[in-house]
Amino acid sequence: MSDACLVMVDIQNDFMPGGALAVPQGDAIVAIVNRLAARFQWVVAAQDWHPARHASFASSHAGKKPFETTRLSYGEQVLWPDHCVQGTEGAAFHRDLSLTGVQLIVRKGYRPDVDSYSVFVEADRRTSTGLAGWLREVGIRRLWFVGLATDFCVLWSALDARAAGFEATVIEDACRAIDLNGSLDAAWKEMHAAGVKRTRSDALQV
Numbered sequence: 001m002s003d004a005c006l007v008m009v010d011i012q013n014d015f016m017p018g019g020a021l022a023v024p025q026g027d028a029i030v031a032i033v034n035r036l037a038a039r040f041q042w043v044v045a046a047q048d049w050h051p052a053r054h055a056s057f058a059s060s061h062a063g064k065k066p067f068e069t070t071r072l073s074y075g076e077q078v079l080w081p082d083h084c085v086q087g088t089e090g091a092a093f094h095r096d097l098s099l100t101g102v103q104l105i106v107r108k109g110y111r112p113d114v115d116s117y118s119v120f121v122e123a124d125r126r127t128s129t130g131l132a133g134w135l136r137e138v139g140i141r142r143l144w145f146v147g148l149a150t151d152f153c154v155l156w157s158a159l160d161a162r163a164a165g166f167e168a169t170v171i172e173d174a175c176r177a178i179d180l181n182g183s184l185d186a187a188w189k190e191m192h193a194a195g196v197k198r199t200r201s202d203a204l205q206v
């Protein structure tokens, strides 16, 4: 098997136009991701998977509105509309996303008090999802990231991939951003500084 893996991040209904936490043009990536997936032997999919009343939901905090912040035990947390609640249609993958070639689905954000943008390490920055170990066990060393949102779950996942010693590349036209207070620009700068590479699907060399 190859040592290259495509990581699909949170390509779920609630992040699509009309969804609970809609990412502008989130649906425009689906066809691109499907074409990319066909070129990789290894494909992993991340799935945001929150219990109802999750600590990252504004509705769980009296007087708070979505996109405000609060302090949780592990630090500052952006508060979101209720989204990707376990077992709901909003938490399901986009219906046109091809999951045929996916070997592993990693669910995250399922602990009531801890969020997880990253598919590697939860927001307490201590609890591992186990993904790095799995990737090493099967011999994967190089990761390509696609999905939603560029400036949250893709960002944190790509940074943690580097921290865990993997090569990491973000395929920019196969991602879309939330872009909260300049977060997209900041995300690209942080990823660049961490050695995350940036490419486009038409320039992809695996």
Ligand code: VGL
Binding pocket: 009, 010, 015, 048, 080, 117, 148, 149, 150, 151, 152, 153, 154
């Ligand atoms: C995400 C905010 C909250 C993401 C998930 O997938 O980028 N953003 N939960």
Ligand code: ZN
Binding pocket: 048, 050, 056, 083, 084, 109
């Ligand atoms: Zn979430």
